[in-house]
Amino acid sequence: MPVTLRDRLAQFAPDLPLLHTVDGPLTTSDLMASSPGPSHPISGGALLIGCSDLALALRTILQFEGGLDRMGFCAPTLGTKQKDDLARAGEFDAALLDPGETLAQCPSFNSLPALETYLGTHFSAGLSSPRPTEWVMTTSGTTGVPKLVTHSLDSLTVSTKTATQPAVNIRWGMVYDYTRFAGMQVVMQSLMSGACLLCPNLMASLSEQLAFLTAQRATHLSATPTLWRKILMTPRHQALAPEVITLGGEIVDQLVLDQLAKTYPRAKCIHIFASTEAGVGFTVRDGLAGFPETYLDDSPAGIDLRIVEDQLEVHNSRVHSAYLGEQGAITDSEGWVATGDLVAQRAGRIVFLGRANGTINVGGNKVMPEVVEAALMAHPRVVFARAFEKRSAFMGALVGCEVVLDQPIPANRPEDKKVLIGQITAFASERLEAYQTPALVKVVDKIATNAAGKLMRR
Amino acid sequence: MALTKSEMEAVVRTSFQEILQERDQPADTAFDMDTVLLDSGLDSLGFAILVSKLEEELGFDPFSEAEEAYYPETFEQFIVFYIQQQP
Numbered sequence: 084m085p086v087t088l089r090d091r092l093a094q095f096a097p098d099l100p101l102l103h104t105v106d107g108p109l110t111t112s113d114l115m116a117s118s119p120g121p122s123h124p125i126s127g128g129a130l131l132i133g134c135s136d137l138a139l140a141l142r143t144i145l146q147f148e149g150g151l152d153r154m155g156f157c158a159p160t161l162g163t164k165q166k167d168d169l170a171r172a173g174e175f176d177a178a179l180l181d182p183g184e185t186l187a188q189c190p191s192f193n194s195l196p197a198l199e200t201y202l203g204t205h206f207s208a209g210l211s212s213p214r215p216t217e218w219v220m221t222t223s224g225t226t227g228v229p230k231l232v233t234h235s236l237d238s239l240t241v242s243t244k245t246a247t248q249p250a251v252n253i254r255w256g257m258v259y260d261y262t263r264f265a266g267m268q269v270v271m272q273s274l275m276s277g278a279c280l281l282c283p284n285l286m287a288s289l290s291e292q293l294a295f296l297t298a299q300r301a302t303h304l305s306a307t308p309t310l311w312r313k314i315l316m317t318p319r320h321q322a323l324a325p326e327v328i329t330l331g332g333e334i335v336d337q338l339v340l341d342q343l344a345k346t347y348p349r350a351k352c353i354h355i356f357a358s359t360e361a362g363v364g365f366t367v368r369d370g371l372a373g374f375p376e377t378y379l380d381d382s383p384a385g386i387d388l389r390i391v392e393d394q395l396e397v398h399n400s401r402v403h404s405a406y407l408g409e410q411g412a413i414t415d416s417e418g419w420v421a422t423g424d425l426v427a428q429r430a431g432r433i434v435f436l437g438r439a440n441g442t443i444n445v446g447g448n449k450v451m452p453e454v455v456e457a458a459l460m461a462h463p464r465v466v467f468a469r470a471f472e473k474r475s476a477f478m479g480a481l482v483g484c485e486v487v488l489d490q491p492i493p494a495n496r497p498e499d500k501k502v503l504i505g506q507i508t509a510f511a512s513e514r515l516e517a518y519q520t521p522a523l524v525k526v527v528d529k530i531a532t533n534a535a536g537k538l539m540r541r
Numbered sequence: 542m543a544l545t546k547s548e549m550e551a552v553v554r555t556s557f558q559e560i561l562q563e564r565d566q567p568a569d570t571a572f573d574m575d576t577v578l579l580d581s582g583l584d585s586l587g588f589a590i591l592v593s594k595l596e597e598e599l600g601f602d603p604f605s606e607a608e609e610a611y612y613p614e615t616f617e618q619f620i621v622f623y624i625q626q627q628p
Contacts, residue, residue, distance in 0.1 A: 341610060
């Protein structure tokens with residue numbers, strides 16, 4: 084029974100191209116080149132992987148999985164402080180990062196030989212056979228430290244089809260960050276099927292990335308709805324010829340599905356509901372937003388779904404019941420995961436309405452309204468503020484805000500109001516991440532509160 | 542009253558500059574009608590904010606109100622779409 088990714092890839096011919104980066108193709112044997120053979124070089128230890136070079140990350144995984152206790156993944160773009168916090172929360176012993184970045188919490192490396200020497204010294208003991216290493220994924224955090232969710236190679240590949248023959252005609256385009264759950268799904272799907280994973284330089288402009296994917300004849304492409312909309316706004320996007328398009332990570336609306344079907348008539352368009360905590364839930368293949376209500380009785384992926392108090396809950400027996408460390412429970416005592424997604428039943432379909440806790444999903448980034456409200460209320464003229472979701476045809480949602488001023492602006496001075504709104508917006512922007520910035524600030528006389536004086540969020 | 546193309550362009554340019562200022566980006570970023578929207582100095586978030594600001598100015602959001610999705614590539618296409626979709 085294969086337990087590591089290395090075991091699974093060992094079935095492929097050494098010269099099968101599994102990856103194609105801007106530097107050229109990498110075959111099975113290129114990716115495994117530095118791996119030593121049957122006995123594992125290390126036993127124990129926890130490694131945090133957050134480098135932007137996917138090929139380096141894969142070589143590292145193939146080298147040490149089976150020996151390490153766990154491998155964690157964090158976004159290369161995450162700030163150094165947040166990476167340090169993650170390294171502490173997950174008790175990582177070493178980190179693989181981009182050149183020039185170091186952590187206070189644990190030694191940092193940016194090449195495989197240096198990492199190998201370090202791990203070999205601290206965790207040596209050749210194991211005769213590999214054992215399962217935990218794969219720790221990070222959730223997209225709203226504030227502070229992202230949460231750590233323990234997976235296994237099995238739970239990450241629940242929905243992955245393993246081919247007996249390599250799928251040499253399939254070329255997956257990689258435009259996701261591989262450290263995120265959705266990105267790792269694409270990596271696994273491509274590698275396990277023996278397809279070629281095309282890796283453009285994600286730091287380059289989107290038109291350069293698309294040019295690379297077009298030149299490399301990508302047949303399969305997965306992205307968030309927001310990224311798909313950006314692709315549709317990029318010149319020469321029509322030159323792509325995908326056979327399969329997948330969308331995930333945000334609510335998928337009908338407009339983007341229709342436009343993709345029109346632009347790429349040959350492509351099958353699939354949207355995926357998944358979360359880091361729940362693992363993959365299910366896919367929808369009929370080109371319509373939401374999912375058929377029949378899924379509630381008969382989920383196609385064998386993962387049970389139910390709706391409790393307007394929220395979607397998922398039952399997946401392969402996922403862990405709690406976050407790593409002291410970060411709390413994921414499932415209830417019966418194994419149900421509350422997804423936090425508000426849903427409604429409409430004409431035979433279940434449609435997604437937003438997040439139950441009021442979180443606003445701005446192009447895949449989660450914004451807590453309280454954070455925006457606090458930034459606005461720090462302005463001397465603002466006495467009360469409310470942030471809410473404003474629908475956007477481009478980002479899914481934006482942050483809209485209402486503010487109550489300390490004293491009203493005279494009705495005959497509309498210009499004063501415009502200037503003040505500009506100042507308040509700029510003031511809040513300085514205190515917030517770009518995606519948290521209010522897209523709209525409205526001055527109102529009062530904001531509704533409940534009996535306890537709290538904001539009414541729904 | 543419906544705006545002409547040059548009036549619409551002026552409204553868009555003003556809102557564009559306001560967003561650059563609010564986001565503390567260089568305010569002299571110029572664009573002509575052939576400029577690709579996502580190469581204009583605004584990223585897709587800034588662009589979505591532009592559409593939201595124009596909704597305040599003009600009273601309509603043609604992208605949310607249109608029957609069919611439309612994703613313009615250039616400023617020319619963007620402004621022409623606003624002209625066509627005026628209520």
